[in-house]
Amino acid sequence: MIPNQWYAVLSSHQLKKGKVVGARRFGKDLVFFRNQAGEAGCVTSLCAHRGASLAKGCISHEHIRCPFHGIEYDPTGKCVFVPSDGKASTADYARFHLESYHLKELGGIIFAWYGEGEPDKEPDCFDVLLDPSYTCDHMNDAWKVHYSRVIENQLDVSHLAFVHKTTIGRGNKTLANGPKIVWLDDNTLQTSANNEVDEGQIPKPAEECEIRNTNLTFKFPNMWLNHVTDKIMIFAFFIPVDEENSIIALRFYNKITGMKWVDKVIAWFGSIANRIIERQDKRIVETQLPKKSSLHMQENLVSADMPIIQYRSKREQLIRVASGSSKQENQK
Ligand code: FES
Numbered sequence: 642m643i644p645n646q647w648y649a650v651l652s653s654h655q656l657k658k659g660k661v662v663g664a665r666r667f668g669k670d671l672v673f674f675r676n677q678a679g680e681a682g683c684v685t686s687l688c689a690h691r692g693a694s695l696a697k698g699c700i701s702h703e704h705i706r707c708p709f710h711g712i713e714y715d716p717t718g719k720c721v722f723v724p725s726d727g728k729a730s731t732a733d734y735a736r737f738h739l740e741s742y743h744l745k746e747l748g749g750i751i752f753a754w755y756g757e758g759e760p761d762k763e764p765d766c767f768d769v770l771l772d773p774s775y776t777c778d779h780m781n782d783a784w785k786v787h788y789s790r791v792i793e794n795q796l797d798v799s800h801l802a803f804v805h806k807t808t809i810g811r812g813n814k815t816l817a818n819g820p821k822i823v824w825l826d827d828n829t830l831q832t833s834a835n836n837e838v839d840e841g842q843i844p845k846p847a848e849e850c851e852i853r854n855t856n857l858t859f860k861f862p863n864m865w866l867n868h869v870t871d872k873i874m875i876f877a878f879f880i881p882v883d884e885e886n887s888i889i890a891l892r893f894y895n896k897i898t899g900m901k902w903v904d905k906v907i908a909w910f911g912s913i914a915n916r917i918i919e920r921q922d923k924r925i926v927e928t929q930l931p932k933k934s935s936l937h938m939q940e941n942l943v944s945a946d947m948p949i950i951q952y953r954s955k956r957e958q959l960i961r962v963a964s965g966s967s968k969q970e971n972q973k
């Protein structure tokens with residue numbers, strides 16, 4: 642994990658008002674809940690009383706209530722009511738305090754702050770998520786690898802002709818020119834496949850390639866956008882479950898006709914296509930070892946892997962910066 646980042650961790654539509662959802666994130670069993678006012682909270686799922694899971698709990702008085710003995714916690718993890726002690730109790734329940742996560746919602750996505758202290762920035766989000774002229778359909782799939790492997794697969798331009806030879810990689814374009822990589826800002830990397838049929842030519846260097854209209858953009862720490870055309874975009878976020886598991890959340894956005902219900906039908910078919918393609922990737926990526934990538938590991942990378950190298954380098958740099966700042970905090 643890269644500390645001090647907003648991670649996209651759950652689609653808002655999966656957390657309805659008055660509901661509780663247990664989910665594993667960041668290697669911990671967590672519980673997300675939304676009160677009747679629409680506010681979402683996230684705390685660790687084990688009740689501090691006798692260890693029952695709050696995932697089986699419910700919302701009561703705008704708090705999450707444990708299913709076992711009815712103890713209630715607020716969204717900050719503070720224990721606010723112990724029924725067996727009664728409403729008149731003035732006892733100090735500080736020892737019951739649960740770990741909690743700051744949440745923000747943008748574009749129908751719940752972001753959780755993975756870091757120490759208060760967030761010092763807003764989640765970095767793609768414009769399409771906030772643009773009401775687009776209609777989308779959403780799907781999730783669990784992969785048995787660390788989320789870094791799923792991200793790298795989405796930045797990999799040379800697997801298309803092999804993994805997707807029956808779908809988006811048709812045409813036997815095995816030779817990878819470039820690829821060109823542009824940093825749109827400090828947090829955002831863009832690239833595009835510029836592949837050709839191999840007729841014995843030398844691949845063009847990145848400087849002679851361009852970012853095409855169909856391109857890939859990645860925002861740290863875990864969001865990606867495939868700009869297919871101005872009216873069709875495929876968006877993904879890569880949910881960190883634990884060291885060996887992740888969830889890919891894929892959305893097909895479009896505004897092809899501008900009529901909401903027609904675009905919804907198109908998005909629904911888009912999700913079917915997304916699932917077929919994502920399953921082609923998953924079949925192979927789940928075989929990769931180790932299950933988590935890092936900058937210095939025993940792989941032999943080639944020119945076509947440059948987007949992956951840049952992802953790893955930036956990730957390492959962000960981790961270094963975050964661990965440096967937490968050391969400074971500790972020394973204060
Ligand atoms: S275990 Fe949760 S209230 Fe007792």
Ligand SMILES: [Fe+2]
Nearest residue numbers: 794804805922
């Ligand atoms: Fe793929």
